[in-house]
Amino acid sequence: MPVVNVEEKLGKFSEHWAPKIVAAFNGHDVMVVKLLGEFIWHSHPDTDDFFLVLKGKLTIELRDGAVHLGPGELYVVPKGVEHRPVAKEEVHLLLIEPAGTPNTGDKATAAEKRPI
Amino acid sequence: MPVVNVEEKLGKFSEHWAPKIVAAFNGHDVMVVKLLGEFIWHSHPDTDDFFLVLKGKLTIELRDGAVHLGPGELYVVPKGVEHRPVAKEEVHLLLIEPAGTPNTGDKATAAEKRPI
Numbered sequence: 001m002p003v004v005n006v007e008e009k010l011g012k013f014s015e016h017w018a019p020k021i022v023a024a025f026n027g028h029d030v031m032v033v034k035l036l037g038e039f040i041w042h043s044h045p046d047t048d049d050f051f052l053v054l055k056g057k058l059t060i061e062l063r064d065g066a067v068h069l070g071p072g073e074l075y076v077v078p079k080g081v082e083h084r085p086v087a088k089e090e091v092h093l094l095l096i097e098p099a100g101t102p103n104t105g106d107k108a109t110a111a112e113k114r115p116i
Numbered sequence: 117m118p119v120v121n122v123e124e125k126l127g128k129f130s131e132h133w134a135p136k137i138v139a140a141f142n143g144h145d146v147m148v149v150k151l152l153g154e155f156i157w158h159s160h161p162d163t164d165d166f167f168l169v170l171k172g173k174l175t176i177e178l179r180d181g182a183v184h185l186g187p188g189e190l191y192v193v194p195k196g197v198e199h200r201p202v203a204k205e206e207v208h209l210l211l212i213e214p215a216g217t218p219n220t221g222d223k224a225t226a227a228e229k230r231p232i
Contacts, residue, residue, distance in 0.1 A: 003183050004190045024194050025166045025212065028142070050141045052122075054188075067119050072170075074120045076141050094168075096141065096212070103210075 004056060006032060010092050013116055019095055020116035029113060031095045042082065047098050049077040049108035056091035060084070119169035122148060122170060126208050128232055135211055145229060147211045151203035158198065163214050165193040172207035176200070 004022045009032050011022060017039065035058065051060065052074040060067050060075060061084040065074055068108035077083045120138045125148050129136060133155065135147035151174065167176065168190040176183050176191060177200040183191055195201045 001192060001194075003185055006188045006190065023190060023192050024164075026144070026164050026195075026214070030166070030190065030192070048140075048142045050146070065199050069119055072122045074122065074139060075139065076117060076146070078117075079142075097141070 004030075006094065009116055010034065010054070016090075019113045019114055021061045022116065025096065027099055028096050029049045029099050029101075031097070031113060032116075033093050033095055035085060035091040035093060036089070037087060043080055044077075044097070044101060045080050047101055048079050049083070050076050050094075050096040051077070051085075052094040054092040054094060056087060056089050058091045058093070059086040059088075061086060094112070120146075121225065125232055126150065126170070132206075135229045137229055140215070141212070143215055144212050145215045145217075147213070147229060148232075149209050149211055151201060151209060152205070153203060155201045155213040157200045159196055160193075160213070161196050163217055164195050165199070166210075167191050167193070167201075167213040168210040168226060170208040170210060172203060172205050174207045174209065175202040175204075177202060197232065 001023065009020060009022050016034050016036045019033040021029045021031050023030040053069045053071055055071055060070045060077065063082050069075055117139065125136060125138050132150050132152045135149040137145045137147050139146040169185045169187055171187055174185045176193065179198050185191055
């Protein structure tokens, strides 16, 4: 595989909430994504959800509170835990999820994840 | 789990080649590590090896060449592929491996990985 420059990959697209696959790792997709606004409440019953913020400030709302992440901060939402990402300004993220994991727990959205 | 600030974790230790566990993700350890000098040739027969460079320049020598990574660049060494990390200057890395994966393919070294 080639070396992946994360910023270079992020420069190739502008749409929000559409993860782009940049590498494969142990059956997982390594992805970059841009966020802006509020996502929907969802959970992943079979997988933890790995977030590493590269740019901007991300709030991950949880049913019992919220966590706040800035650049260079990471958080893992445990499987089955309902959460809602909220980005009041544009956020750039590195995400890791098992290949084929839907964005929202809805399998119809898994197709949104594309290599770049 | 708490939010993990990667730089804050890296500021807590100075030794090289001793990964520190900062989070758990789908049976994997998410780790930070500082490198300086040459590691040994090794491979991991059962797992890919995820490298994200946070600081410095890392060379990963492969039997058929080498890859060069700077800050914000990631690379996945496929399972079974022999490699040797070389850091001519200090490198800070984010690593992800299945929990318990030895550093070198030698189970005796797995114990080097400690939470921080």
